Amino acid sequence: EAQVTQNPRYLITVTGKKLTVTCSQNMNHEYMSWYRQDPGLGLRQIYYSMNVEVTDKGDVPEGYKVSRKEKRNFPLILESPSPNQTSLYFCASSKQGFTGELFFGEGSRLTVL
Amino acid sequence: RKEVEQDPGPFNVPEGATVAFNCTYSNSASQSFFWYRQDCRKEPKLLMSVYSSGNEDGRFTAQLNRASQYISLLIRDSKLSDSATYLCAVVGNNRKLIWGLGTSLAVNP
Numbered sequence: 001e002a003q004v005t006q007n008p009r010y011l012i013t014v015t016g017k018k019l020t021v022t023c024s025q026n027m028n029h030e031y032m033s034w035y036r037q038d039p040g041l042g043l044r045q046i047y048y049s050m051n052v053e054v055t056d057k058g059d060v061p062e063g064y065k066v067s068r069k070e071k072r073n074f075p076l077i078l079e080s081p082s083p084n085q086t087s088l089y090f091c092a093s094s095k096q097g098f099t100g101e102l103f104f105g106e107g108s109r110l111t112v113l
Numbered sequence: 114r115k116e117v118e119q120d121p122g123p124f125n126v127p128e129g130a131t132v133a134f135n136c137t138y139s140n141s142a143s144q145s146f147f148w149y150r151q152d153c154r155k156e157p158k159l160l161m162s163v164y165s166s167g168n169e170d171g172r173f174t175a176q177l178n179r180a181s182q183y184i185s186l187l188i189r190d191s192k193l194s195d196s197a198t199y200l201c202a203v204v205g206n207n208r209k210l211i212w213g214l215g216t217s218l219a220v221n222p
Binding site: 040041042043045088090098101102103104105106107 | 147154155156158159162202204208212
């Protein structure tokens with residue numbers, strides 16, 4: 001089954017404790033992206049990757065890191081989480097570069113205390 | 114002015130009704146347009162791409178009006194299962210996808 005898988009789906013952590021949200025897709029998609037979604041602000045792009053070893057900042061990259069060492073995986077790293085990073089996070093992928101037709105993971109709800 | 118704007122609603126309609134949403138965009142150079150559906154606290158799912166000639170998929174019809182810079186989504190014969198938030202997305206400059214905040218639809222029995 002074609003899918004984008006994120007883990008963990010739910011996480012409560014404390015300020016400053018490094019965490020990684022994993023994202024994996026099994027569709028051989030070139031393009032992958034991370035979004036956060038907050039009430040009243042909608043979907044905002046954090047980082048994106050056009051292909052392996054190619055990553056770029058989105059609209060709200062501060063406090064986040066990403067890597068794309070393999071085509072299927074695109075982890076999101078919060079080196080020192082803060083309460084303003086409490087949000088719903090989505091990983092998405094798209095075939096053959098960027099088309100605007102995105103497949104989303106189920107989301108990861110993160111709470112930073 | 115926001116780059117992509119949607120009426121947040123909620124739109125409350127009875128089953129069987131026809132309902133339409135618009136989404137306006139500010140960049141006249143925008144090339145690609147999409148409607149996504151998002152159920153509460155779940156991931157967005159692509160509903161339709163919007164082509165210049167318009168397109169139809171069952172009860173759903175999407176249209177593009179370049180002159181007035183908006184896209185529309187028409188849902189005929191609404192079902193309870195159509196209740197969701199409908200997000201529009203526009204590919205603007207630098208191939209960046211810009212999202213609206215969504216329109217909430219509640220279909221009532």
